[in-house]
Amino acid sequence: MGDEKSVLPANRPPEVGYKTKLGTIYVGEVERFLESDPGRHLRGKVQLILTSPPFPLNRKKRYGNEQGEEFMKWLAGLAKPLTRLLAPDGSIVMEMGNGWEPGQPVMSTLSLRSLLSFLEDGELHLCQQFVCHNPARLPSPAQWVNVERIRVKDAYTNVWWMSPSERPKASNRNVLTEYSGAMRDLLRKQRYNAGTRPSGHNIGKTSFLKDNGGAIPSNVLTFSNTASSDPYRDYCRQKHLDVHPALMAPGLAEFFIRMLTDERDLVYDPFAGSNTTGAVAEALGRRWVGTEPIPWYVAGSKGRFEELSEPKAGGAQLRMAG
Numbered sequence: 001m002g003d004e005k006s007v008l009p010a011n012r013p014p015e016v017g018y019k020t021k022l023g024t025i026y027v028g029e030v031e032r033f034l035e036s037d038p039g040r041h042l043r044g045k046v047q048l049i050l051t052s053p054p055f056p057l058n059r060k061k062r063y064g065n066e067q068g069e070e071f072m073k074w075l076a077g078l079a080k081p082l083t084r085l086l087a088p089d090g091s092i093v094m095e096m097g098n099g100w101e102p103g104q105p106v107m108s109t110l111s112l113r114s115l116l117s118f119l120e121d122g123e124l125h126l127c128q129q130f131v132c133h134n135p136a137r138l139p140s141p142a143q144w145v146n147v148e149r150i151r152v153k154d155a156y157t158n159v160w161w162m163s164p165s166e167r168p169k170a171s172n173r174n175v176l177t178e179y180s181g182a183m184r185d186l187l188r189k190q191r192y193n194a195g196t197r198p199s200g201h202n203i204g205k206t207s208f209l210k211d212n213g214g215a216i217p218s219n220v221l222t223f224s225n226t227a228s229s230d231p232y233r234d235y236c237r238q239k240h241l242d243v244h245p246a247l248m249a250p251g252l253a254e255f256f257i258r259m260l261t262d263e264r265d266l267v268y269d270p271f272a273g274s275n276t277t278g279a280v281a282e283a284l285g286r287r288w289v290g291t292e293p294i295p296w297y298v299a300g301s302k303g304r305f306e307e308l309s310e311p312k313a314g315g316a317q318l319r320m321a322g
Helices: 030-035 037-041 066-078 079-083 109-120 142-147 181-189 231-238 250-260 276-283 295-309
Strands: 015-019 023-027 047-049 086-096 125-133 156-163 221-222 265-270 286-292
Touching: 015 295, 023 066, 023 276, 023 295, 030 079, 047 156, 047 250, 066 079, 066 109, 079 086, 079 109, 079 231, 086 109, 109 231, 142 181, 231 295, 250 276, 265 276, 276 286, 276 295, 286 295
Parallel strands: 023 286, 047 086, 047 265, 125 221, 265 286
Antiparallel strands: 015 023, 086 156, 125 156
């Protein structure tokens, strides 16, 4: 696998890769899909576009060169067509990794400039910036981290939540985390030291004594995503298919789908890759659509749905391994 000649010709309309109970993935370029009848049918109906852009941006050796600059312009050119798909209170969440200048121990700004260009060309609001931290990521870039020991490992990606609306649909109540032991003690005792803190904040006597069912998470999200074996990878090996080289953490997809959509809302991933977005959306009872130009990545992504059981309350259940 991996022969780029297997990619569908640019002038060929997208084809259905497979369907599930709640979604469809198309094999084809995103530009062709947006111009097709299925793509036009999505306009104004998508609640969340959740994606991570494809190569060459994610290939660190491509950062900072001419092709990378061309990619930045291409991605920005998709901002308005993708924004047209959104419901009035819809959102776009885009994950972008970091990169380094070729052969130099200095970081490239291309990923941040790509996000900023997309934001500006789409006339979008930046609702919030997130960092997705992978504590289990292998040390990289190896030359500067392992060999010369002049840098620390790069272990996070940039995630921007954008919307044409200043107040898109969102609820942090859907992504609450467990209270810490100290917070549980406060709730149990129903008392703590009120007053002005060094920061200048005045904490009232009852401000933090209400049990809201969990703690509000921060915009630093932590998910390990380096498993060597999981149902998706095992399926690809069994079918002799390439594993996608840049997998989105299922926990990241779950966080934003829960926070920004309700059951039966429509989620779209224009660069589906291994279709983490679609699989998590289906597990949570959301409808979904994906597009991916590489046929063997689409074929391999079926392995994510091998783990779906019969629908239960709140949608089908999916093991979020890998």
